[in-house]
Amino acid sequence: MSTHSNPAIERVVTSGTFSLDGGTWDVDNNVWIIGDDTECIVIDPAHNPAAIMDAVNGRTVTAILLTHGHDDHIRYAGEFRELAKAPVFLHKDDWMLWHDVFPGVDPDNSISDGDTFTVAGATLEAIHTPGHSPGSVSFHLSGEGTLFSGDTLFQGGPGATGRSYSDFPTIIESIRTKLLTLPEHTVVRTGHGDSTTIGAEKPQLDEWIARGH
Structure with a gap:
């Protein structure tokens, strides 16, 4: 089989629940394959590991990257790891959330700001963007003008910060200093919902801050 000159980016939407602080909500999640x-x-x-x-x-999965440790993102990561025979990476600051779901079991590796992951000739760079959770990470695929933002930045605003381990001023600082500095054409592929661009979100920063206080 031939290989692409540029990596393909695919989205799989899966449905399930998110639980934290005693509440449970139905959610659809974006799963990204590069x-x-x-x-x-x-x-x-x-x-949905099978989907x-x-x-x-049939491709070789070289790494499973987790943007953060909330249970809708990680609850099936252990099962998917067994199916894919691939290592799981999660920022150390969210390992307490992982241990809530998988007591006594660690992720395979931690992620640090600036870590890089290479696949299909392209490089993903980890950007530590705390706020939605302490260990939230976005992944920048600069060669493709793409950012995988997890639950840090969405179309129309920052991720939720009303629950445990989250902080509104911290997420705003992460977005302002680490994400809105990226080229405006950068496509933001989010953890839930539709994609957006850095250029579309940047003008709204002051409005988010006013709304968040």
């Missing part, structure tokens, strides 16, 4: 015909990286394999493996379609 790769070529032979290998790929999977970001946030939520809810995600169908999308992987």
Whole structure:
């Protein structure tokens, strides 16, 4: 099989629940697959490991990257890890959330700001963007003008900060100093819902701050 000159980016939408602080909500999650015909990286394999493996379609999964430790993003990561035979990466500041779901078991690796992951000739760079959770990470695929923002930045505003371990001033600082500095054409592929761009979100920063206080 031929390989793409640029990595393909695929989205799988899965459905399930998110639980925190005694509440449970129905959610649809975006699962992102980046790769070529032979290998790929999977970001946030939520809810439905079998459907995600169908999308992987026999390719080698080189890494499972988690944008943060909330249970809708990680609850099925252990099962997907077994199916894909691939290591799980999660920022150390969210390991307490992982341990809530998987007591006594650690992720395979931690993620630090600036870490890079290469797949299909392209490089993803980890950007530590705390606020939605302490260990939230966005992944910048600069060669493709793409950012995988997890639940840090959405179309129309920052991720939620009303629950445990989250902080509104921190997420605003992360977005302002680390994400809105990226090129305005950068496509933001989010953890839930529709994609947006840095240019579309940047003018709204002051409005978010006013709304958040």
